Amino acid sequence: MPLSHSGRWREHFAGVDLPVPVLGGGTVTGINFDNAASTPPLRRVRDAVTGFADVYSSVHRGTGYKSRMATEAYEQARERVAEFLNVDAQSQVVIFVKGTTDALNRIAAEQARLDGRQVLVTEMEHHADLLPWRHRSGHLMVGLTPDGYIDLDAIENALKDSDGHIGLVAVSGASNVTGFISPIHEIAEIAHRYGALVSVDAAQLAPHRRIDIRPANDPGHLDFVSFSGHKMYAPYGAGVLVAPRDFFAGAPEVMGGGAIRIVTWDDTVWADLPDREEAGSPNVIGAVALGVAIETLLELGFDEMLQHETELGRRLLKTLGEIPGVTVLGGIGSGLEPERLGLASFVIDGVHHGLAAAALSHEWGVAVRNGCFCANPYVFHLLNMSKKAIEEVEGEVAADRRTALPGAVRASLAPYNDDAEVDRFADAVSRVASGRLKTRYEQAGDGTFAPEDGWPAILNPLESLAKRGALKT
Ligand SMILES: Cc1ncc(COP(=O)(O)O)c(C=O)c1O
Structure with missing residues (x-):
């Protein structure tokens, strides 16, 4: 049987199989869909x-x-x-x-x-x-x-x-x-x-x-x-x-x-x-x-990696497009539009983007980004906000009431991601969209959400790194 795409490239990236703690006390292999913010190193680079x-x-x-x-x-x-x-x-x-x-x-x-x-x-x-x-x-x-x-x-x-x-x-x-x-x-x-x-x-x-x-x-x-x-x-x-x-x-x-x-x-x-x-x-x-x-x-096959990423991106758009209550910014396309990266930002009817991102991490071990992605005018455009609505938000945020900031959830892919991760992600998003959260979350003044009982403790990363020498993945 041919190697699956992820099998082909995943092993070349460091830290992508890190177990992450989730609600209930267990761990799962984390899904990192926050590659547009920053990427893990290639193992060879490390x-x-x-x-x-x-x-x-x-x-x-x-x-x-x-x-x-x-x-x-x-x-x-x-x-x-x-x-x-x-x-x-x-x-x-x-x-x-x-x-x-x-x-x-x-x-x-x-x-x-x-x-x-x-x-x-x-x-x-x-x-x-x-x-x-x-x-x-x-x-x-x-x-x-x-x-x-x-x-x-x-x-x-x-x-x-x-x-x-x-x-x-x-x-x-x-x-x-x-x-x-x-x-x-x-x-x-x-x-x-x-x-x-x-x-x-x-x-x-x-x-x-x-x-x-x-x-x-x-x-x-x-x-x-x-x-x-x-x-x-x-x-x-x-x-x-x-x-x-x-x-x-x-x-x-x-x-x-x-x-x-x-x-x-x-x-x-x-x-x-x-x-x-x-x-x-x-x-x-x-x-x-x-x-x-x-x-x-280049040596691993950059073009094939990108092909895999593009196909994965299409799967991401398609699956998100099928979830009731989910709207992808810029639409899910018909395949005839200009080319697109393996990335999707979306809003969920009635669910704050910060709440969705917190639940995805806490309940499913999925890392995404939420907010306006340092591109406020573009997000305001994509959300079809009126000038008046933008001015109101500006007034609120300028007065440090950041809970008013609109935004979206973004999933961004890299070559080490695979179909199974996209499907697990889509399942998690559909649960969030249908209100099936496993716990309650509270919003802080800075707009972020945290689980009612707090996030699982994070090991002192430097201490744990020093103890282990390096993260073995
Ligand atoms: C389109 C775009 N431009 C510029 C930047 C800024 O990059 P950096 O933070 O590495 O300077 C980013 C980072 O997210 C980006 O996505």
């Missing part, structure tokens, strides 16, 4: 990090053997990233940063200083791809289709009407709320036609779809791409910013050691890229972990 610790040393400036080894590993990781995205090495540079938020803030700071024209965003954006622009150069936000898809006409019209006053179009490669995948190359073509660059927030796209930056002379070329290692099976604090080399001018946003050629009493001569944008001691272990994650995904 082991490489442990192994690399033995040769870890400071990079670039040390002459010691370990320093040269660490430098080699760090630069190899940069090459892996460049190959993975098909970076145009002539015109672009790969910079290691903390993650997507850091990357987007860096672009926004430089863009405001060097260009200063407005940034075009869509209603779909995560706050990391919204606030840095809003509070620096200022943004123009275009709406979406009623179903919540990117509206290419709206983007083109905004650029046309701006008469050259928009310098950048910032768009998510895939939504962390609906999983909708954006037509990034078409957006790039439109942006370039109107003299703007394009920045892709690839936090959700990079782990779940192939990205091809395309050569700089291709109209669909992606100027900036940002993503995070912790969403890509390398949760060790590093992320990536790919940017045009000629974007950087003058002093870098972050200044310090390593970013210079020479400093005199009065003068600073900046180093070449990427060093000038990586001031301070970099997160070498994080970057190496990310490089190993990319290498491992």
Whole structure:
């Protein structure tokens, strides 16, 4: 009998079979459907990090053997990233940063200083791809289709009407709320036609779809791409910013050691890229972990993994769509719409999203996320909230009455998940939707729900890790 899909990949991920305590005192093998928030490490990444610790040393400036080894590993990781995205090495540079938020803030700071024209965003954006622009150069936000898809006409019209006053179009490669995948190359073509660059927030796209930056002379070329290692099976604090080399001018946003050629009493001569944008001691272990994650995904069969994830995503949408009282944000589709990640956010009639998430964890050992997923405008759009309703919520939340915040429950998949987990999840959701909870829950002032008798005690994670050496899975 052929290996089931999960059998094929599950063993490559760390911590995915962890027993978790549930109501009643027992444990079950947890289901992690919160991969869009963060992912477990690939086992090989975890082991490489442990192994690399033995040769870890400071990079670039040390002459010691370990320093040269660490430098080699760090630069190899940069090459892996460049190959993975098909970076145009002539015109672009790969910079290691903390993650997507850091990357987007860096672009926004430089863009405001060097260009200063407005940034075009869509209603779909995560706050990391919204606030840095809003509070620096200022943004123009275009709406979406009623179903919540990117509206290419709206983007083109905004650029046309701006008469050259928009310098950048910032768009998510895939939504962390609906999983909708954006037509990034078409957006790039439109942006370039109107003299703007394009920045892709690839936090959700990079782990779940192939990205091809395309050569700089291709109209669909992606100027900036940002993503995070912790969403890509390398949760060790590093992320990536790919940017045009000629974007950087003058002093870098972050200044310090390593970013210079020479400093005199009065003068600073900046180093070449990427060093000038990586001031301070970099997160070498994080970057190496990310490089190993990319290498491992490709070696294991990234395309087949993604195929499995996509099929699982369809099963998730279908099963959720069959549960009375459950509405999936963005709809469950007919298969004819643009592509979608293995992810679904949904609301349950008469059940608060926080209550559903708490019950799923406490009674079934399922980890999901609930709330607005750091994408308030998009969730408000998908919930069809009126301006008045949004203002009322804003008033409540601003006054710290957070129980008023609307939201949804999100299940997000990864290659190690399987059909049985989706089916167990759907069963749990249908029980929640039909009011068949096994215990009572209370809502706290911050909006979260907890079981009436409290959550099962959590072992001091550091103490237990130290005792066990590591979590054996
Ligand atoms: C679409 C999107 N953009 C940006 C981010 C921010 O990523 P990070 O927290 O790794 O900086 C996230 C994280 O959830 C995301 O989903």
